[in-house]
Amino acid sequence: MSTDFNPALIPQELSAGVEGGNILEQLQEIRDVINEFANVETWSEPFRHIMEGALAVHRLRLLDLSRREEVLFLELIEGRGLHVRAHDSQCFFYSEYGHWSAYNGVVPQGTLARCKTFLMQLEGLYSMFDNNVLRENEGILVAAQELLRQYGGRSEQLLEACEKAAICRVPPTKTKQQGHGEDDTPAQAAVGMHWTAVMANTIGKLYVKLQTSLLNDSVIKYYIEWCSIDVCQQGGFCTMDGCFVFDPRGGLKAVPKSPQRNVYVHLPHRMLDPVADDVKNRLDMFWKTTYWGNAPAFDVCMASLTLAFRGENVDRAFWGVGSGGVGQSLQTAHLEAILGNYHSCLDMNIYFIDEEMRKQAANLVGKIVVTGQESVQGSRRPMREDIYKKHISADKVPERLPYAIRTGLVELRGWKRFELNAYPKFAGVTEENINSIMRRTAVCRYKATFVDEARIKGREVQAAASGIFPRDPTLKDFLRDKPACLVTLRCIWNYARGRTAAECRAVLENYVVHGGDRGLTAAAVRSSCGLSVREGPAADAIDEALKLPHPGDDDPIAAAARAQRKWQMKSMQVIMDWLIDESKDWFTVAQLRSTKTKVVFSFNRSDAQEKVDELVAAGLLICETTILPKVSKTFIYVPRIATQKALSEVIPLDHDQNMVFTEECDWNRMRSRLGPDTSRMLNMKTLTQGYRQRHVPEGSKRGRGAPSKRITGSETDRKMKEELQVAMDRDAAMCREVRELVEGGEESADHKVAMQRHYFYPVTTRCRRFLKTNGAQNCTRLT
Incomplete structure (x- = not known):
């Protein structure tokens, strides 16, 4: 790729300059005129500023405002x-x-005060000019130099005299012959006046008009459009008594306050205020107990805060995981008290719904730290990993406040931290793209436990060695006080002034990539994505890639096929886990979509039919048709379980040749249960008649009156009547057959009757054999 560029190939265009109405170029030309004046070196900066206004206004009329x-x-x-x-x-x-x-x-009051002072001095300057001043740049500069000479070259005294002249001068009055109203034209009012007096009157009215426009918020939008400049913001912050900026190649340093510092962050604290020792000790104990056994994690917090103060985006979100009562909300309250308006809490629903992100993004712009508290509960949907990745990486996300029309794109820079009691859940993450979540996350599990002081009274040392500390109910109020905030802010100052940006980023990488967290981040992310947690340290992907002879020669089609197969196997494992939890051996697509299980599927359940069809085509699911209650004919799916041997190698699948078997019936027991006069058969007859009466044929209606609540005629009643009738007929036929054999002398001495029964197989493979006629297989078990 060629990077050479020849500017001569681009035709040069002349700037529109003042003729094009560019305000910034017009003012720059005025400054250039003043700098070329002979005696400008002796002028003070305030006097030069007044002369810029004198040259800008001398061609202005009141109608031109x-x-x-x-x-x-x-x-x-x-x-x-x-x-x-x-x-x-x-x-x-x-x-x-x-x-x-x-x-x-709201315009600052200092702006209005400076505008008033400037225009009063400019009005007084024009009122002090003699009548022989020419209406041109050179004439005005010469007249101003003459006034300055009269005051001995002391511009401060001249400006005071100008301001006094503006206050004490009396505007000209109009006679009745000159006009009767206040709306007379400036030309009529200026009859007989020198142009310098007219300009003094015009400037006197300019302040009122300018002040009204500023207070009515009708000038700022035009100022933004016409006077925008390119500014590189400087990382750092200001306090009420100091200014601290970051050296691009160093740490944080204190500098004098100045507009040229380009600092855009103000923390409402005083760095030079004294702090009592007990405040320092109590705050030091808070941080040590909260991050007990987690010193590398606390280092990550400090490095992340330093990068955020630099104005950079922290590319790793900090997951603080604890069982509750471990100090996470106390940290949030403390950071909010330190940062003020530069800290914000977000609703975790933004990672589930696009509209929530659009509504909240406007309130997250410009924040140094953003905190998400607790995972969303009661939702079956997993987190949207695409929204999570764009937020953490500060990619542009849509922003639109409620009832707004225009949707903009904003970058949400800063440090994102989450207070969690359980890991969040992501969907659609595989082994191939899990690194996209891993490289945006750093996880800390809090190890300390806080209990009532009475429970460990007298055993404080032993409890502290095990990470058990007394709970302090007043700690949150203490952390919000100014002295506590000042102590932590000084700790950040001491940490940041000795570390560069590269060293802070290295702290985060060492914690996650090089084992500072002992594999906690990898285990937490894999668990959140529904992947199996690996034991032992994970292999470095870079080292593995460097071991390959030609890492770029991999066939993309083969790689895509492997990735698809891995996704299919993962999806099957998730489906089988779900079936085991539900104690099911088959499922339908509707059941898959509506289940309320805690299992996180690797695909969006709204696309379940498409994904299930893909698994069927891959041979991982078996599809069969069946008839289900309330659904009628539908498709059911059964996982295909792969084995090392075929089923025919384990058991024979051919039909058994023996299809005729001898059955023995106890005539006495059969006669007592299946006889026509037995209580069982009479009960079945009564039930059949009852269901026959409950079933109302189609088309039957009541004669007159309002329709009554219909309690009969359901399809279930009709089927129940038919099933009872079939069972009663089958049992009666079985009893008649045995009675005929008994009457024919086939009964043995112990009242047993032997019969031959023929069986058949309903399918081509070996399965259960079924009777062709009545027999013990389909007879009631009571016999």
Whole structure:
């Protein structure tokens, strides 16, 4: 790939400049004119600023005050990278704490105060000009230099005099002959005035118009559109008494506050405030007990916070897993007190429903830390791994607030941490793509246990050695106090100033990849994805790839076939686990879709029919048709279990040649149960008549009146009547046959009667044999 580029091949186009209405270029040209003036080196920066306004306004009329002129003066007075700037479709104001704060609908009061002071000084400057000043750049600069000479070159005194002149000057009044209303044109009001006095009057009215537009929120959107610049945000943060920025190749360092620092984070704390020793000791005990036996995990937290303060995205979400009461919510409350508006809690439903992500994404933009608390309960759907991956990697996700029309795309940078009591569940993750979840996750299982102090009283040392510590009910309030927040913030400062970004990222990789978590992350992710947990350390995929002679020569078709086969085998294992849990040996697609099992399937159950057909085509499922109650004819599926030997090698499958067998009947017992006058047969006759009466034929209706509740005529009653009649007829025929044999002298001395019965096989393979006529196989067991 060629990377050479010849700029001469691109035709050059002239910039539109001032003629095209570009405000930033117009102001830059004014600054260039001032810099080329002979005596500009002796001017102070505030006086140069006033002269920029003098050159910008000298061609302005009161009728010309449109939105563009308001934006121009806002950039002239507050811009220049000092107090207001616009970039990335947002407007930012430089705050008194040393950081750039996003515009929230309210203009800072300092902006209005500086605009008023600037325009008053500019109005006073024009009112102090003599009547012989030419209306051109050179004439205005010369007149300003003459005023400055009169004040001995002291621009501060001149500006004070200008402000006093603006306050004390009396605007000209109009006579009755000149006009009667307030809407007279400036030309009519300016009859007999020098142009400098007219400009002083115009500037005096400009502030009122500019202030009204700023307070009505009608200027900022135009300022964003017309005055946006490219700004590279600096990683770091400001406190109420300090500014801390990251060296691109080093750690965190303290610097003086300045707009050029490009810091956009403010933490409402004072780094220089004194902190009592008992606060330090109590907070140190909190962190040590919470991360008891998890020092590498605490290092991951500090490294992740450092990367987030740098403005980077932490590519590994932190799963904190505990049984409850292990201090996870206390950490969240502490971080929220430290970060203020730069911390947010999210609803975990965003990983299940796209619409939830769109609604919450706007509230997660610009956050340093985002915390998800608890997995979603009561849902049979697994987490959407695509949403999880885009959120953790800070890929663009859709954002639209409720009732909004436009949908935007935003990046959710920062550190994402989750407080969990159980692992989440993902679907559709296989051995081939599990690394996409693994490389975005770091897992910590909290080992400490917190109990009432009375339970370990007198055994505190022994309990602490086993990770058991007393519970402190007042700890959350303590962690939200300013002194505790300040202690942790100083710990972050000490950690961050001695580590580069590469070293912080290495902490995360060493924890997950190189065994710092002792395989916990791999086991947790595999369990969440429904894969079997491997024993022992997992093989490094990079080392395995480097061992191959030609890792890029693998046949893609063969690789795809292997991946598909692995997915099929995993799906079959999940289906068989589900059948075992449900004590079933077959299933239907409808049952698969509607089951409420905790088993996580490797496919979306809305596509169950397509996936089941694929498994049938692969020979892993057997499909048969059957008739089920309330469903009628349907398809059932049975897993095909692979064996080392065929069934015919284990047992013979050919039909047995012996199909005639001798049966013996006890005539006395049969006569007492199957005789026509026995209680059993009379009961069956009564039941048959009862079901016959309950069954109402189709078309029968009541004569008159409202229809009554129908309790008869169901299909079940009709079938029950027929089944009872068939059973009664079969038993009666069996009894008559035996009676005839007894009457023919076939009864033995012990009242037994022998009969020959013929059997048959219903299928071609060996199975159960069935009687062709009546016999012991289909007779009641009471005989």
